[in-house]
Amino acid sequence: MKRIISIQDVSCLGKCSLTVALPIISAMGVETTIIPTAVLSTHTMFQGFTFRDLTDDMDPIKDHWKKEGFKFDAIYTGYLGSERQINIVADYFDTFKSEGTVIVMDPAMADNGKLYPGFDNNFAKNMASLCSKADIILPNISEACLMLGEAYPGEDADEETVKGLLLKLSELGARYSVITGTEFADGTFGFTGYDKETKEFFKYGTKKVPWKSHGTGDVFASAATGALMNGFNVYDSLKVAADYTCACINNTYEDPDKVDYAVNFEAEIPYLLKLINK
Ligand code: PXL
Numbered sequence: 001m002k003r004i005i006s007i008q009d010v011s012c013l014g015k016c017s018l019t020v021a022l023p024i025i026s027a028m029g030v031e032t033t034i035i036p037t038a039v040l041s042t043h044t045m046f047q048g049f050t051f052r053d054l055t056d057d058m059d060p061i062k063d064h065w066k067k068e069g070f071k072f073d074a075i076y077t078g079y080l081g082s083e084r085q086i087n088i089v090a091d092y093f094d095t096f097k098s099e100g101t102v103i104v105m106d107p108a109m110a111d112n113g114k115l116y117p118g119f120d121n122n123f124a125k126n127m128a129s130l131c132s133k134a135d136i137i138l139p140n141i142s143e144a145c146l147m148l149g150e151a152y153p154g155e156d157a158d159e160e161t162v163k164g165l166l167l168k169l170s171e172l173g174a175r176y177s178v179i180t181g182t183e184f185a186d187g188t189f190g191f192t193g194y195d196k197e198t199k200e201f202f203k204y205g206t207k208k209v210p211w212k213s214h215g216t217g218d219v220f221a222s223a224a225t226g227a228l229m230n231g232f233n234v235y236d237s238l239k240v241a242a243d244y245t246c247a248c249i250n251n252t253y254e255d256p257d258k259v260d261y262a263v264n265f266e267a268e269i270p271y272l273l274k275l276i277n278k
Helices: 017-026 055-068 081-095 121-131 141-148 157-171 216-229 234-254 266-275
Strands: 003-013 031-042 050-055 075-076 102-105 178-182 189-195 200-206
Touching: 003 017, 003 081, 003 189, 003 216, 017 031, 017 266, 031 055, 031 075, 031 157, 050 266, 055 081, 055 157, 075 081, 075 216, 081 121, 141 178, 157 178, 157 189, 178 216, 189 234, 200 216, 216 234, 216 266
Parallel strands: 003 031, 003 075, 075 102
Antiparallel strands: 031 050, 178 189, 189 200
C-alpha cells in the first residue's frame, strides 16, 4: 500500500484540510499519515475561531519518523499556520523526499484576491519559496498572484492572463504548475496547468455549478494526490479531481439541507472510487 504524509491543520468543524484529506485519500486505498499543524475550532470563515498552534510538535514527530526509517510515496501540504511552519515543512521535504516521492503543494492561503485572516504578503513570499521544492503546485488565482506579487485579475481571468501567471509560477521551480478554479470561454470551470519540462500547457473544464464554498480546493488537491498514488499520470489525476470536485459541489447545490461552509464530499466518495476504477 502506498503511504503519504499530509501536512495541514485540523479544523474541528468545517470540512477542510485534514478532515477532508484523511477520509478522501484513505478511501482511495492509500495510507494517510498526518502532521496536524494547528487545531482550530472551525475554519477561518467563522468569527471567533480558536487556534492551538502545534508547531512545536512538528520537529519531534519528524525526528521520530526519521529514526524509525519510515518512507513515503508522497508529501501533500495544505494550509500552514505560520512562517516558522513553512521552514519546518521544507525540512520534512528534505528529510523524506527520496527516489519517487512526489511533493504536492496546495499553498492554501487566499481566495477572491484576499489572504485568509492572519496571513500577510511576506507569508505569501515564503510560501512561494517553499514551492521551489515541490513537483506539483496547486494554487488558485488569488494564491498564484499573491505568491508572484502580481495584481489580482479576478476569478474570470482570461486564458492569456492565466498562462502568463503559469509561466511565472513555473520559474519558482516545480515541474507542474496548476491554477485551480479557472473559467473557460465556453462557460466551463476547472484547471489550467503548465509542464515546464515539455513546455506544454494543459487544461480541463467541467460544468460550472453556481455555488462556491470553502474546502473545495482541499477536496481537489486530496483527490488529485489519491489518484496519483493509484498510478494515474498528473493530467489524469487532476481530471479525476476536477470531476469529483464538480460532483461534490453539485451534490451540495442540490441538497436542501446543505451547509454554507463546506461541500458534501462524503456523498460522492463512491463516484470518486468509480473514477479510479475501485
Ligand atoms: O480550505 C482551506 C482552509 C484550510 N484551513 C483553514 C482555513 C481554510 C480556508 O479558509 O480557514 C483553517
